[in-house]
Amino acid sequence: MLDNAQQGDMENAKSMSIIVTKGSLDWAYPPFILATTAAAMDINVTMFFTFYGLALLKKDLDLKVTTLGNPAMEMPMMGMHMSMPNIVSVIPGVDRMATTMMKNLIKKKGVASIPELREAAVDLDIRIIACQMTLDLFEMKQEDMIDGIEIGGAATYMETASKSDINLFI
Amino acid sequence: MAEHVLNAEGLNCPLPILKAKKALKSVPQGEILVVTSTDPGSVADFAAFCNQTGNELVSSSSEGNVYRFEIKRV
Numbered sequence: 001m002l003d004n005a006q007q008g009d010m011e012n013a014k015s016m017s018i019i020v021t022k023g024s025l026d027w028a029y030p031p032f033i034l035a036t037t038a039a040a041m042d043i044n045v046t047m048f049f050t051f052y053g054l055a056l057l058k059k060d061l062d063l064k065v066t067t068l069g070n071p072a073m074e075m076p077m078m079g080m081h082m083s084m085p086n087i088v089s090v091i092p093g094v095d096r097m098a099t100t101m102m103k104n105l106i107k108k109k110g111v112a113s114i115p116e117l118r119e120a121a122v123d124l125d126i127r128i129i130a131c132q133m134t135l136d137l138f139e140m141k142q143e144d145m146i147d148g149i150e151i152g153g154a155a156t157y158m159e160t161a162s163k164s165d166i167n168l169f170i
Numbered sequence: 171m172a173e174h175v176l177n178a179e180g181l182n183c184p185l186p187i188l189k190a191k192k193a194l195k196s197v198p199q200g201e202i203l204v205v206t207s208t209d210p211g212s213v214a215d216f217a218a219f220c221n222q223t224g225n226e227l228v229s230s231s232s233e234g235n236v237y238r239f240e241i242k243r244v
Binding site for chain 1: 180181182183184185187188190191192209218219222223
């Protein structure tokens with residue numbers, strides 16, 4: 001007979017897949033936070049990195065934020081909130097400054113860094129698939145990516161997704 | 171029985187959960203891990219984490235800005 005723990009494991013054998021399409025510092029958070037948390041909750045997780053999302057798998061991460069196309073972006077500053085109008089993004093150095101401000105906030109508020117979350121993802125045995133077509137398209141090399149990843153295509157993803165309880169596109 | 175303690179104070183979501191998961195691995199079955207955190211979101215999150223993983227949330231309390239959770243490993 002199964003004991004409670006084993007029964008629990010069987011009931012909890014859920015799975016999730018996430019398609020990761022964006023490669024900016026802010027958009028890197030939702031997929032990595034959800035994937036690592038799910039894995040910590042005994043959910044089997046697959047992450048499929050495609051298009052700009054592939055930037056998140058590079059050994060040397062250099063992620064940035066931009067104010068461009070993001071009217072909701074406000075940075076807390078001296079007890080107030082400084083809005084970041086779209087147009088300021090064209091001024092040289094503004095995106096770099098916004099990125100530095102964001103990284104400082106992340107540190108100050110005890111939020112995990114993306115390298116830290118990515119390391120956790122690998123430790124938690126999350127299955128990571130890099131999109132073959134995107135690698136070809138942007139002439140990226142697997143050597144530039146972190147170790148332990150698979151290369152695959154849409155069919156590889158769909159096979160996993162069709163068996164998953166939760167499928168997200170981010 | 172050795173006390174198992176995890177200080178997750180100052181850390182934000184989802185780090186307290188990720189660190190608790192890691193810490194639980196070295197806790198023998200039936201023993202308790204005590205986690206402290208300062209993230210108000212961790213109150214709901216540790217309840218959800220225990221619900222999902224089957225570990226028992228023996229107690230959830232707070233004192234000042236610090237939240238304290240006792241998790242019994244299954």
